[in-house]
Every structure is written in C-alpha cells, then in structure tokens.
Amino acid sequence: MRKYILDLRLRSISHPRPGYAVLRLTDPQGALPPMQAGQFVEVRVDDSPTTFLRRPISINFVDRQANELWLLVHAIGAGTEALTTLHEGATLNVVLPLGNGFTMPAQSGQVEKAMKDATNVASAKAERWLLVGGGVGTAPLLYLGQQLVEAGVEPVFLLGGRSAADLLQLDLFERYGQVFLTTEDGSAGERGFVTQHSIWDASAAQPFARICTCGPKPMMVAVARMARERGIACEASLENMMACGLGACLCCVEDTVDGNLCVCKEGPVFNIEKLKW
C-alpha cells in the first residue's frame, strides 16, 4: 500500500477519561488514503522537546464520510502526553498507513450487498469473530469491528482493563457487535482477566471462527494460548518499540519462527503460528 506523509488538521479532541484522548484528524488537502484495520501511523510530536522520534499509534477508526482518521492516545510519557493535550485546529504530521492489518474475510461483493439488505442479514448465518482487547490495545479493534461488519462477519468484543475507567468507547463498540467486559477490580463486567471471562465456556457450543487480539503482551500471550487450545485461528497485534516504522532500521524485531522480523513492516499483526509464544 502506498504510504504518505501528511499534515493533518485536528478537527476535534475529546477526553473520554483523564489521561486519554480521541484525536479526530482530517486532511484539508483531500480524501484520506486507504487504510486497513490493524495498521498504524507514525506521528511527529512537535510540542515536546524531549520527544525526538515519531510515535507509533494505531488507527482507531476511519470515518470516510467525515474524512476523519481517529487516534486513541493514552498518555504514558512525554510524547503521548503532548498528543493528548493538543488543541483543536492543531496540525499533526503523520506517516501512514504503516504495517499490515488484520486478515479480512474474503470480501465478496455479494456478502456486502447482503449485509446492506437488512432482510437478508437474519437469514444468512454470519461467521462470528472474537476481538479481544486490553487497555489502549482496544484502539484498532473499533475500526476492525466496523470493517468486519461491512465484510459480513459478526464481531464480538471482549474488552479488559484494570478498572471501569480503562474501558473506552464502549458505546461505539456496541454499534458493531456484542460487548463483553472484564476488570481486575470488578468495577465493570466480570472480575478478572479477559481470559477468565465466561464467554470462553459459553462459546464452546458455537465456536468463534477467528480471534483477533491487541493489548499488553502477557494478555495476548494468554489469549493466544486459549486460541490454540480451542484450535481457533488467531492474530495478534504487537507493539514493539520502534524508530522508523518503515522496516528500515530493524529496531522493532520480534523473535519469530522465521527469525527476527520487523513488527513495523511484517506486522504489527502476526498470526500466532509465527510467534514463539
């Protein structure tokens, strides 16, 4: 896919929780380029003197009608702090789209047509995919959910956080599928980790066709184990530290069955069969 360096305009910024921001960016020059769910962008952070390198941020959502790219940012250091405190109208220099997205179901025009024709939706038994996210790793799953619906797949979201305050954009997820929650303190959904949710037992009767996951590595490792045990295909989106984001520096490698692969170029989405987890 062709990559671009764009000066995007911050059309609006909202703070769903302290320390988090949703940036809605538009390209004043024209339509945003094609982007896939699971791909990411590299943002230049201009307002933080200690931030030298660009910061990789997932594509949270693409609103084609509004010509908007959404980024969900969690402030954990100077760079992300500067991004969450930007003001409307700011210009953000981004390189995009980077990496490979999640594998999509074979997209036949017919399925799409069937989905648009509401009466057909009920009759066609859609495949169900489980999308498991933790913390800010839920970001790419929103766009993925929307893209899956368009492709005729029914996404089911399983989202986890330390407490209710870490679970974001729930109203938006609900637009695209059922949402199940876990929190470590029990303040929302079931208490515990995503892998302890009862949906794993309940789904035994009607298994998921595929699992997609993004979040902290220990969580993804646990999800990958669940997927393997159940013989379900699974893809995970990694967040290794990056310098170039373009496959040029070899800093972001993951040790895979094929040797050291760049997460930015060969990933960030990997089939778990490639990973040594």
Next chain:
Amino acid sequence: MADLRTTIGALQLKNPVMTASGTFGYGLEFADFVDLSRLGGIIVKGTTLEPRQGNAYPRMAETAQGMLNCVGLQNKGVDYFCQSIYPQLRGLGTAVLVNVSGNSPENYAECARRIAALDDIPAIELNISCPNVKQGGMAFGVTPEGAASVVKAVRAAYPKTLIVKLSPNVTSIADIARAVEAEGADAVSLINTLMGMAIDAERRRPVLSIGTGGLSGPAVKPVALRMVWQVFDAVKIPIVGLGGIMNATDAIEFILAGATAIEIGTANFIDPAVTEKVVEGIEAYLERHHFGSIRELIGAAHCG
C-alpha cells in the same frame, strides 16, 4: 543552476547527498516519499559474508536529540543480497553502495569480492566501526594496525571505489584515517555511532539487550563535525561526512569542514522525505551565495 556533482575515487555522484547504512533499508522502503533518482547515492544495510540474526530485542533507546541502537548487523548474508536484493536495486537512477562488515580480514575481503562482481554497485563502504557486534566490527576500527589489516585484505580483493567507515570511539581518528589511506582506501566516511548506553531507572536495568549501543542523531553532530575537520587536515583522500545531519545547513557545515559528500541517517526516521529536501536546500544555498559548484565549498572553512 549550480553544479552539485562531486567525485569520490572513481565514483561520480550527481550530488553529495547519500543515505547512511542501516537507516534507509535498501532504499525501496522510502520510494513512496523520495524520488530516489534525485539522491547522490544510497548506502544499503550492513552486509556480511554469512547471514546474521543480530542482537535480541530491545535494540533501541531514545535519548536527548538522538537514539541508541544495538541492531548488530542483522542481514541475510551477501549471497542473498546478490541474488534477491541486487536485481531490485538496478536502474534506480542513483549510485547504490553496499556497506560491508565482517569478523576477519579474509572474511571482509571475501564479502567484498562477491560484491565486486555486481556491475551496478560502483563502490563499497567498509564498516570497521560497528560498536554492536562482539567479534570484529569496531575491534578493527579502533587501532591503526587493525584498520590497516582489513583495508589491506579488502584492497587486494576489491578493485572499485573503496570507502572506509571510521569509528569515533578512538583517541585519534586522524591516525586511523592515515593508516587506511596508506593501505589504498579511496575515501573515508565518518562517523559511525558513538558508543553509549541507557539505563531504565524503574527496572534498574540497561534498556538495550546487550547493555551498550551506538548513539546517533543531532546529539553527535558537533563531535562528527570536529572529526571531519581533523581528518581533512590529516589525509588527502576525500571524506564522506555524517553524524546528526538533519537539514541542508547541517550538510553544508560538514562540507565546509572538509566533506566531499555527506550521508543522512537517523534524520530519515523523523522525516522520511528529508534526503530530497537536503538536495534542494544545498542547491538553494549555492544559488543564494553565488557559488557555481559545490566543490568550491569543500573544506572552505579551513581557509583564512
């Protein structure tokens, strides 16, 4: 229009702007951002005789105005390069150079010999200065004798333009430069990364997998500039200057210090289109100051 052409040994460059090894992939990664044919040259990833896995992750740490890396020469080996990468690099409209590394003089020489067979690779850059591999690499670049031993072996095996990339992790870089000149190097390039490290105070451990790494970016520029300045006074062969170049002004400073050409490394990560902008910026500088040719500027800060 000012004349940007410059010459290193038998290598003619259409302009002095090249890309630094390890920071520009094989060039193709940047084709969406840069018209590669506008560049003076592309120096591709460090290549060794045998394939190398490189060091474990994490390999990178951000620092004030720079970064540390300990990639450790990950590459699929020279034969893979010749068979699978080289065909894609022909006809890019720019000089493509290979950065060659090894762990013994013979091993460097054999790698260079295989690359000499490739018609469209007019020159190599010999990396005797990688701080991130246990064996070889920088070990050769920190003494005049070590540097001379590698250059001697490679010179015998490689008839085209030979650029030797020097380490800044030495007491006297001028002594090393003289030693490689004496063995027949056509040019020197400097600097490779400065050895450094980062420690994570929360985890109370080094950040990088092997503890230390090489520092690059604007943080090293004053050191690099000083070294180009000193080497210009020490040798007659051309100098390729690099280290922290972020824009055309930085590039001009290196040329004034004595560089015949320059390389851009870490800056590519901040602005993937920077190389082409530097070419344009140098052109504009020459016109603004009424110079007919870039060659009038080489080492010009030394006079008067």
